[in-house]
Amino acid sequence: MSEAQSIQWFPGHMTRTKRQIEKYLKQVDAVAEIVDARIPVSSRNPDLNRLIQNKPRIILLNKSDMADAVATKEWIAYYKQKNVKAIPVDCKSGKGMNAFQPTVKEVLALQIEAWKRKGMIGRTIRVMVVGVPNVGKSSLINKLSHGSHAAVEDRPGVTRANQWFPIGKGFDLLDTPGVLWPKFEDKIVGEHLAFTGAVKDDVVDTESLAARLLEILCSLYPDAVRARYRLEGTDFTDLAGWQVLELIGKKRGMLIPGGEIDTERASIMLLDEFRAGKIGKITLERTGGKV
Ligand code: GDP
Incomplete structure (x- = not known):
């Protein structure tokens, strides 16, 4: 942070x-x-x-x-x-x-x-x-x-x-008297709050955040990611978050002049879709597991 x-x-x-x-x-x-x-x-x-x-x-x-x-x-x-x-x-x-x-x-x-x-x-x-x-x-x-x-x-x-x-x-x-803050100083807590939009986007690096979210989603809800971004048949096992982000950007035709994938745009889109619940009904923290 x-x-x-x-x-x-x-x-x-x-x-x-x-x-x-x-x-x-x-x-x-x-x-x-x-x-x-x-x-x-x-x-x-x-x-x-x-x-x-x-x-x-x-x-x-x-x-x-x-x-x-x-x-x-x-x-x-x-x-x-x-x-x-x-x-x-x-x-x-x-x-x-x-x-x-x-x-x-x-x-x-x-x-x-x-x-x-x-x-x-x-x-x-x-x-x-x-x-x-x-x-x-x-x-x-x-x-x-x-x-x-x-x-x-x-x-x-x-x-x-x-x-x-x-x-x-x-x-x-x-109503709550005052503001009760979450435990931002914890890296994972801060990250999870950022994924859900509880932290303003202008204070976090959007592309790293999106890549990190994808890593987690591909591990917890791979089928939801495949279905949403038409990546049926893709094996996420050996792919890093940023590689999946590139695949998604490509699928959505997000290119910058010169043909490179516009990962910034793909990141914003991914985070927006996650926050709107479009990728699926997703829970990032389960009982018994570490945060
Ligand atoms: P507060 O800061 O705790 O008072 O939170 P708000 O009531 O202002 O809600 C924050 C955001 O979450 C707003 O955009 C709400 O529309 C949205 N929100 C609140 N509850 C729900 C819910 O149950 N489902 C969904 N999808 N959005 C919600």
């Missing part, structure tokens, strides 16, 4: 954010953590577990429309083993979001019973939504509150003011 990138991504808000989260945790009953279902490890803030401690929690595996359904099921089972309830959602279309309120109530069942015994029937349930930039927090709140949230920002790292959002009778959401 370049120095410029580190500076851009570490603006020193973390201490303030941590303090804010600690403060607001006292006002909420549960935490809903959103992760990107394609990269459930890299799209987390490394300090979050310690920050939220024993607060009841649910995990939302968002962007599940673009993730491998088998892998998403594995992640749900993985969290279940750890006594954490996780559900797949697609905050863009709204798919899976009906399960949000019932799941929170399930996680808070004992608490809700205790409120009832104390005569606090219908007490408002308050949930803090947390997640790293670009994971889909605005989209979630927007969908659940039927559009009362500010416009979704497509730029990573845009800070918003703290706000409460009623999402139904007796149910309020609180």
Whole structure:
């Protein structure tokens, strides 16, 4: 990772954010953590577990429309083993979001019973939504509150003011107070975030990124790459990422004057297509594996 990138991504808000989260945790009953279902490890803030401690929690595996359904099921089972309830959602279309309120109530069942015994029937349930930039927090709140949230920002790292959002009778959401950063300093984490578009393209070398992504895709989802780029019959075993990139550029007729393959254009196209889910439903991080 370049120095410029580190500076851009570490603006020193973390201490303030941590303090804010600690403060607001006292006002909420549960935490809903959103992760990107394609990269459930890299799209987390490394300090979050310690920050939220024993607060009841649910995990939302968002962007599940673009993730491998088998892998998403594995992640749900993985969290279940750890006594954490996780559900797949697609905050863009709204798919899976009906399960949000019932799941929170399930996680808070004992608490809700205790409120009832104390005569606090219908007490408002308050949930803090947390997640790293670009994971889909605005989209979630927007969908659940039927559009009362500010416009979704497509730029990573845009800070918003703290706000409460009623999402139904007796149910309020609180947007993340501050910005929770992922673990950018880890090379693989940084790379996975860049593949998914959570890091701005102008701070990474597009061609190396595309070649690296292809290496991973050719190993994890070779058939999806072959089908998308009409490379049926191609054996990727001994090919480096940049060689596959050239094959793809050639197939798509991306040439520069003189006949050379325009690998820059091919790279941009590949990353765009991956981020739009066009290569297939792909999960880069599996349970049990290293990130
Ligand atoms: P935030 O920074 O966590 O608030 O993330 P946003 O809600 O602004 O979402 C970042 C980008 O991801 C936007 O372009 C959204 O349209 C997109 N997005 C969010 N959720 C989903 C989803 O479930 N599926 C897909 N395909 N895109 C999503």
